[in-house]
Amino acid sequence: MLPPRPLLARQSAVTVGAALALLLSGCGAEPKPPAPTAPVGPQVSAPPLPPVFYVDPDNPAAQEAARRSQQGRAEDAALLNEIATRPTAKWLTGEEDPVRDEVDGFLQEAYLAGQTPVLVAHNVPDRNCGREETGGAASAVEYQRWIRDVASGVNGRPVIVILEPGAVPDAVDGCPRDVGGRFALLRDAVAVLRSTGSARVYIDAGHPAWIRDVGALAAALRKAGVTEADGFALNVANFVGTDENVRYGQQISDKLGGKSRFVIDTSRNGNGAYPAATVNGAPSWCNPPGRALGEEPTADPGPDRVDALLWIKYPGESDSDCRPGEPESGEWWPEYALGLARKAR
Incomplete structure (x- = not known):
């Protein structure tokens, strides 16, 4: 269950300044960081979250279900509504213009509905480490x-x-080569978001099939500011089963002193991860067949130190065009969504 946030000691300007100094060292030609539009000051206790997560009524599955219903395809519409009626996260990737207005509008809709929205901040420089679809902010200052x-x-x-x-x-x-700079950016992001007094922040920690060395991962999370955040997130956009993520998260938390809490993305993990490393010549993390919707989002999941189960990756959005005919990353793919819903029944 999501607990009330404890009142934290004041985050001093020295701490944030040190992070920014580390970030910008060695970048002589780069300008100073911009003046913040949201101050980094005292960390205040966030109010209790509404227990129901926000469902955007205009989501892609809802639109597709309406189209198919009009076409007389009632079974497809019913399957798509298994996604359309569930709360999912909104991803912020740097393409929003301006992002402040995008966030403001989304949160206001959720606030009026009495529901808790979930955002994903995904714009760190070199976010895909030179792999396909590299993106993110052009510089540390821009981020x-x-x-x-x-x-x-x-x-x-x-x-x-x-x-x-x-x-x-x-x-x-x-990755990246400047690992210290990345950690400084993440620490700064945690401080900035937490200074709002109402945002709960979970730093992504991958999934059990990625980093096997739990100690190394915990040490990296600590450098990224996890002890100043509300915890960490697991299985984002992946397929690993919930029980495996719970065990993995508890091991990470133990390495962090046993108090760190976490959330799990269950949007597509109903059948667990694909049992092989590749599928038809492409990696099995990318649109694997035979997967299913996972457990519904809840703020009261039960297992020790698990704050919530969330649908962070939108079910039916493509991971990438890894095979001929597959949509590009983030594009809505109705047939894949239908497959996830069918396998969950």
Whole structure:
């Protein structure tokens, strides 16, 4: 269950300043960080979150279900509604213009509905480490400006923020080259988001099939600011089963002193991960066949130190065009969504 946030000691300007100094060292030509639009000051206790997560009524599955219903395809519509009626996260990737207005509008809709929205901040520089579909902010300063605009859009309303999927596990793998700079950016992002007083922040920690060295992962999370955040997130956009993630998360938490809590993405893990490393010549993390919707989002999941089960990856959005005919990353793919829903029945 999501507990009331404890009142934290004040986050001093020295701590944040040290992080920024580390971040910008060696970047002589780069300008100073922008003045924050959301101040980094005292960390205040967030109000209790509404126990129901936000369902965007205009989500892709709802639109597709309506189309198919009009076409007389009632079975398809019913399957798609298994996704359409569930709360899912909104991803912020740096393409929003301006991001502050995007966040403000989304949170206001959730606030009026009396529900808790979930955001994913996914714009750290070199976010895919030179792999296919590399993206993210062009520089550290641009990212700092962007995350402050995200925080400004929060404007005191309750929200859960999943911070930078892949950023910490990639750092454990040795990417980017400036690992220290990445950790400094994440620490700064945690401080900025937490200073809103209403955002709960969970730093992404990958999944059990990625980083096997739990000690190394915990050490990296600590450098990224997990002890100042509300915890960490597991299985974002992946398929590993819930029980395996619970065990893995508890092991990570133990390495962090046993107090760190976590959330799990269960959106597509109903059948667990694909049993082989590749499928038809492409990696099995990318649109694997035979997967199913997982457990519904809940703020009262039960297992020790698990704050929530969430649908962070939108079921039916493509992972990438890994095989001929597959949509590009993030594009809505109705047939894959239908497959997930069918397998969950």
